[in-house]
Amino acid sequence: MPELSSGAIVPVSRSARAVLDHIDLADPQFFADPGHHRVFRYLRDHDPVHWNPDGVEPGFWSVTRYEDCLAVQKDGVTFSSAGTNTLGQQRWTGDEGSGRMLTHTDGPRHTELRQLVNRAFTPRAIAKLEPYLRSIIRQSLDEALEQGECDFVDTVALLPVASIAALLGVPREDWTLLLRLTTAAFGSADQDVQTSPSARASAAQAHAQLLLYCQELMNQRRRNPCDDIVTRLVEAQDTGLLDEEDAMLFFDLLLLGGNETTRHGAVGALLALMEDPEQWQRLREDRTLLTTAVGEVLRYVSPSKHVLRRAERDVELHGRQIKAGQDVAIWHFSANRDARVFSDADTFDIAREHNPHLALGSGPHYCLGASLAGMELRLFLDELSERVGSATLVEPPARLASTVISGFKTLRVRLLPS
Template identity: 40%
Template sequence: MDPTTIDPATIDVADPELYESGDPVALWAHLRATSPVHWNNHPPGPGFWAVMSYRPALEVYRNTDAFTSELGMRIDSDPAAVEAAAGKMLIVTDPPTHPRLRQLMNSAFLPRVVSTLEASMRRVIEPLVDEALRNDVVDFVSEIAAVLPAAIICDIMDVPQSERAMMIDLTSKAFGASVGGEAKCPMGTMEKTEAHAEIFLYYTELVEQRRRAPGSDVVSALIQGDLGGRRLTDEEVLLNCDGLLTGANETTRHASAAGLLALIQNPGEWHRLRGGEVSIESAVDEVLRYTSPALHVLRVAKKDVEVGGRLVRAGEAVAIWNSSVNRDETVFPDPDRFDLGRDQNRHLTFGIGPHFCLGAPLARVELKVLLQVLAEKVTHLELAGPVERLRSNFMWGIERLPVVLR
């Protein structure tokens, strides 16, 4: 299918099939050139405005007066779940609750705090890579990329050492999406649901423990914090623990896997990284831009507002398509090239403005340590089988990535 022949009115950028087996990159380029802000029909829902280019994305991200986050932050959200979390969970709150809640949680994600976790990250990653070097073929997603963020969130929440293996296993199951969705793998979907339920029960017990004996972890910060003259309820604490777990896992997991695939497909960049020709910070930013794990972020207009020259009516949804925005030719020269030394890399992978991703410092350091360990220990990267991509319109990721590391 030639994307240049497609009428934007007939394409659904939120079709999960596009991200499992299609070519979204070419389609995004066509839409940026022809309809950078356009109405996207998405049956059976009412549709949404799709923002495909950089400058209109900034307009939406920064305009908190005209847009709300409390009606959901992703397409196809369960309306009942959104209603239950709105105003309580950080990602679906507006001012004045949002800045107060963010301040409570921020202490666990300050750069100086995250930097102290580097040694812990190395202790997790090094034996995983060493084991991969001893094996013929490994699935990089399940055996390396999924383990690191799950282990580090245990640090942040101060999960006892005796329970960490269990939590890492549950987290890997909960976020290991079934390729092809429920129709192709109902047992995998059931296992995910059960793992999420077990995690929720565990955090319920953890909250009870922290209320009796608070510590210096983020759960204790939520329990002890003041939210406009009151304490958070157990429900609010649990919702934000769940949000932290989701955010901490998804970005690093998918950026790590897609980043490794990009290095395999661009061996010159791998040699530049190993040879010290590019800084590790620059490499991390390019991996984040190029892989853009979170495909979109949703906002709903509170009043009539113009975005990119188009009139958005009150009540209409707007989806910022981050993965396309991060390849806008007017901001990123030669955007489809994977360039670890890219200058002025102003990607929006973590968003911008009041809802800038709380866990961004953590994700950056996790990717930094992973790339450093790989560069130190691995000389040769090789794809060892078909890549299985995630069937999702929210996360642009890889479900299985068989590789040989030498």
């Protein structure tokens, strides 16, 4: 295979090599420090196909330039999703979704699974949710304004769960329960939270309750089919496309896929606007900027940091030999700051016109919830600009220690009405 992207590579200096040798990109703590952006800039320029040796996880390659991230993600034949699709503990323990879950399949099986739920995610289908979602955002922002001070990570928590709950077919009276269980089961991509034994135990308990809830809802839909995703999952069991466990994994995936990503997209958007009040004012005065603003939030915040693929055959990339069976991390948040594609890549610019960001992936696994995520963020920015005049930090924000999600453990802010 020819090299995937042009652009000179400046050799790594000896002193930089010494620093790089001490950085483990699989270590979630590395991402708790904003300095990780500098390291990725260095990798893009000097070591764009970087080997991360065995550390907290088995060794893997990292691609960090835009063109390479795009090419690897588009080539689902050479770079398979069927093992696991992110860095994390499951690389040691095995991933229960491998070869079964939408995100963890390739080729015809992946197409079949995607077709099963595609219809629920078309722009037309999700447009029906707009009034609901707008009212949820209004209510959450009004409550936060009334309190004066809030943790914005909590303020925006209901929006993504309610969106997907509505598509799944979860009755409205159960949304709060679903939010509680989802937060307890997968509540945080943060390593510190995940590794405490008590957090793990209550997460497992909440997850078991979620699966029981899903089972019960599937039983109800078997008796009374509706126009919702859970009914599709039941029908797929009747045709043999899924077994019951596959259906529950699907339910899990949909709840998870759009949850923390959208939530931290909204949190990151607020922080970016707080850091640049002139742009916030511009958005208030000109809502035609909402479309480019959503694209820019996705690029600049890049809520999903990376996805993982496994090489199916030996491949040469920028002179580096990737062997069949080795894992390759595609760091889209780094691609989204690549100066070869984006002008002033580290600047947040709500009017950015050329913005082919990779925040939602690309290729066969391109985000299924892309239109939904776009609508949620648009409504959020619209209502935020309408209702909130300014926001100030109550304490310095603490970043998530996570290789997967770009976000914050907490964002304590004081909001003032517009």
